[in-house]
Amino acid sequence: MPRYFIEVAYKGTRYSGFQVQNNAITIQSEVEGALAIKFGQTFQLTGASRTDAGVHALQNFFHFDTQADLFYQQYNKEKYTQQVLYSLNSILPGDIVITEIFEVREDQHCRFDAVSREYKYYIYRKKNPFYKDTAYFYPYTINFQILQEAASIILTTKDFTSFAKKNTQVNNFICTINKSEWVQxxxxxxxxxxxxxxxxxxxxxxxxxxxxxxxxxxxLEEFAEIVKRNNNNNTDFSAPSHGLFLVEVKYPTI
Structure with a gap:
């Protein structure tokens, strides 16, 4: 059965996260709804990275399988695909956009085949009304050198139990961090x-x-101890979701 990837970007302010939930508006529920209106059938999407409520994305992916020949109904495939994108984006609310839809191998999985994910967290120090929905206002004194040293400490571990919220349902807490840095x-x-x-x-x-x-x-010594301790009792999860962006999901063949 043919498999398609959908690339999306969104402002997550109004949504209860990426993945579909009962009695909640999510990115997945909106995209599935737009597909159903456009093609007159239901679609079950699988997501690449499950962003939390309020988190934004410059790039994320879904995949779905269908027997329908969605994009080859006219001679000019590229033109038809652009028409499909235009129609879907006309149905979707203004804070979600589908940037691409394309066919992939039947065994390609948008979640499990991803080799890396990149996030950026934005902070602003001087009050600005145009940043309030997409960055964290933090007007307090910060030692930038200590921030960088703390970011470097993160690279020394692979067990991130200390930085996972309680009741996280995963088989393990092992993550390979390839980059951890602060920039101005x-x-x-x-x-x-x-x-x-x-x-x-x-x-x-x-x-x-x-x-x-x-x-x-x-x-910094206490921070390093939190990293090594493998429990989240002293981890600070208070940074708000609206400062966080999923920037890129990388695949070996995309």
Whole structure:
């Protein structure tokens, strides 16, 4: 059966997360609804990365299988695909956009075949009404050098039990972090992290606890101990979701 990937971007402010939930509006429920209206049939989507409520994405993916020949009904396949995208995006609300739909191998999986995910967390220091939905206002004193040192400590472990929220249902807490750094860019302080996988609440836990360290509430030694301790009793998950963006999901053949 043919399999298709859907690439999406969205502002997550209004949504209860990425994956479909009972009695909640999610990115998946909106995209499935648009597909059903366009093609007159139901679709069951599988997601690549389950962003939490309020988290945004510049790139995320779904895949689905269908017997229907969705995109080859006219001679000019590219033109027809663009018509499909236009129609779907006309149905979707303005804070979700489908950027691509394309056929892949029948065994290609948008979640399990992804080799890395990249997140960025945005912080702004001076009050600005245009940033309030997409970055965290943090006007307190921060030691940038300590932030960088804390980000480097994160690279020394693979067990992120300390940064997963309680009742996270996974087989293990092992993640391979390939990049962990803070940068200052224009009016933002940005945490950039790349890994093969992320746990529920992990990036917000990392950011909140690093900010606690850089603000002098705990020492770097205490931060390192939290990383090694493998429990989340002293992890700070208070960083709000609206500062977090899923930037890229990478595949070996996409």
């Amino acid at each position: 860019e224009n009016n933002f302080l940005i945490y950039n992290v790349v890994a093969n996988r992320f746990l529920r609440g992990m990036v917000k836990g990392l950011v909140g606890t690093m900010l606690k360290t850089a603000s002098g509430k705990i020492s």
